[in-house]
Amino acid sequence: MALQTIFLFSLILFASKAAAQLDFCVADLKSPATPTGYPCKNPATVTVDDFAFSSTLAVAGNTSNVFKAAVATAVVTQLPGLNGLGTAMGRVDIAVGGVIPMHTHPSGTELLLVLEGTINAGFISSANNVYSKILKKGDVFVNPRGLLHFAINAGQEPAVGIVSFSSHLPGLQPTDYALFGNNLPTQVVKATTFLDEAQIKKLKAAFGGTN
């Protein structure tokens, strides 16, 4: 009986020790990211600061830019303890007349909670159906992973939203920069979008593109 008790006890001890080793995999940000995340930092060097990040999410972002909007995040590159846990968050500020332009997060679904103001949020499905709605304070909206989506201030006061993601690093690809913010030749943009050359040049100038 005593032997059985000792056996059971050591089994529980072993099981809890084994489980503890799987609790987290704090990102070793010095190593290159892999499709599933960063390699784990040596657990012996992990501290509470790997799980905390003094962010700017509690204060309004600077919206003095072409979009009249600001985005702040808490993702794995800022908060290494998020590595592999499938979550991250952010804050969006959209001034009156501002917009979070069309973009995708290739790796993560986004939940948007409106804290202040009125936001016209929407996404476009891969069947090219549009799902958009005017959101008020307290409304929550989901942008499914990988789909093009946008958010426009649809009111007369600054809008504030909190976003959460289903990825430690959801990624961000704004369509304007994909098309007009790089060295993709004007002729290629023209051939693939059917826009006229003058408009493409104008947008390349606005978004820092060349060629």
Ligand SMILES: *[C@@H]1O[C@H](CO)[C@@H](O)[C@H](O)[C@H]1NC(C)=O
């Ligand atoms: C906001 O950004 C603009 C443009 O970068 C800058 O000129 C301005 O000083 C910033 N304002 C604050 C309060 O940081």
